[in-house]
Amino acid sequence: MQKQAQQLLDWVDARFPLTFLWESQWGKYVAPKNFNFWYIFGSLAMLVLVIQIVTGIFLVMHYKPDASLNAAGVPVAFASVEYIMRDVPGGWIIRYLHSTGASAFFVVVYLHMFRGLMYGSYRKPRELVWLFGVAIFLCLMAEAFFGYLLPWGQMSFWGAQVIVNLFGSVPLIGEYLSLLIRGDYVVSDATLNRFFSFHVIAIPLVLIGLVAAHLTALHEVGSNNPDGVEIKKQPKDANGIPLDGIYSHPYYTIKDIFGAVVFLFVFAAVVFFMPEGGGYFLEFNNFIPADPLKTPPHIAPVWYFTPYYSILRATTSDFMLWLGVFVLIVGGLSFFSLRHKLAKLAAVGVTGVLVLGFIFLDAKFWGVVLMGVSVLLFALLPWLDRSPVKSIRYKGSLYKAVLAVFVVCFVVLGYLGILPPTPVGTIVSQICSILYLGFFAFMPWYTAMDRTQPEPERVTWQ
């Protein structure tokens, strides 16, 4: 029997690189032996992606992207979600898996990104791994935004209304841009249909391609680890494996299965006992059908968008002065630090254009820009970090303090984003927004000043 299986595998391998793919991508992929708790979130993200795709396939079988009213006067899309919840056999669990999966995706991805920040996983030679990752994060945000309109509840409708109108503040093309996104002058059936198309086909296709690229790049350069030691530079043992390397299979297969089991315990607890997540995973106002004539008394995005929503809200006309000072400081520092004449000129040019823009363009527009920039800044990390070491274990107290401030700001921004705007809240979110931007903008200087310890030759491992 085993002989026949081997023959079949040989037959396939002669025609398709099955064994090669398995061994290079996982089976014989050599990873550092010192992965800790923080290294389970990559495989968990894959697990959640599979959950989302499988549950999504079944949801699409019963969901109807139709904003017209049915005989009972309820929008068809909203009614079809209720139908899935009440009448489709097992529909409720499929939908709760999908809605909880959306929040779980962001929990896992935020932790995965934080791991990268701690251990310098974005540093050379993993720049492309990181860039593909940032692109995945962007896709995920788009996916979540498009998907949120589909239940056609009050929060769906008004959330889309606000976010699409944000694009209207882009100078010159803004009005046209929001018209293009909406497909209508108001959020309507046309909007619902195109968001459905983006949510179920366009973005998932790109997402899966990016995940494949992320993993291929990772398995090409090799994994980082909590010590930031490059195991590929180590001497090799008799099998040609670096001293601190082990095969992913079976070692990390077991570890990842253990992580998945623990994760699924928590995930199932949410799905079965608190699928609405206290109004944070499924917002209460979204159980009311979309009403274009009435905005709910308090609208806020779902929790995973709130840090960026806070940055958007913090950008008022008073804030532009602070932002101008901030840009002048960063521009001035760049001017004195850069050696090349052209680079100096570019620093002056960019600073000048930004400051002029702050004066002449609406704060509303800069809010949108800042929100986008605060996501995209992650992409620059490989080139901003100038520390001689990768891992936080060998970085100095300066970097540790700055990272701690960044995390606190991120959480505070997220918390303020779910609350209605207040004068004090606005000032706090403005301070946090500046600190958030400062984490990236001042990185070349504070990472160079930081007193680091030398990286060891071997990984630390008990």
Place this chain on the structure above:
Amino acid sequence: MLPGELKTVEWQGKPVWILRRTPEMLASLKKTDDLVADPESLRAKQPAYIKGEARAIKDEFFVCEGICTHLGCSPTAKMALGSESGISDSWQGGFLCPCHGSLFDLAGRVYKSMPAPDNLVVPKHTYLSDTRLLIGEDSKES
């Protein structure tokens, strides 16, 4: 419509408000003149026949699109006066946008330093008779 009543109708998929203003409500516009960003509605989107602080063909009936000029939420009517409104002790009645907190007076004029850049939009409208209002078209004469 009763004095002080607010009616919402749908026009082009958007809410349009018709507010029958009492003499006290109209008098309040004098008090808010200094508080609003554009008291004469010079920047506002409105037909040429809408002028002055009352922003209406007939001062009694105020017609406007119930869509905030910031990001398009529909503001909530806050007709209770003073501290009862929960907004401020000197609140004269008006509208509060739930999304980003912009305040508007009873002629849809935005208060100073609010997220919303402009006064609420007044659509074209005309009276077909004393009791019939047509939204979306100017009268033949004008």
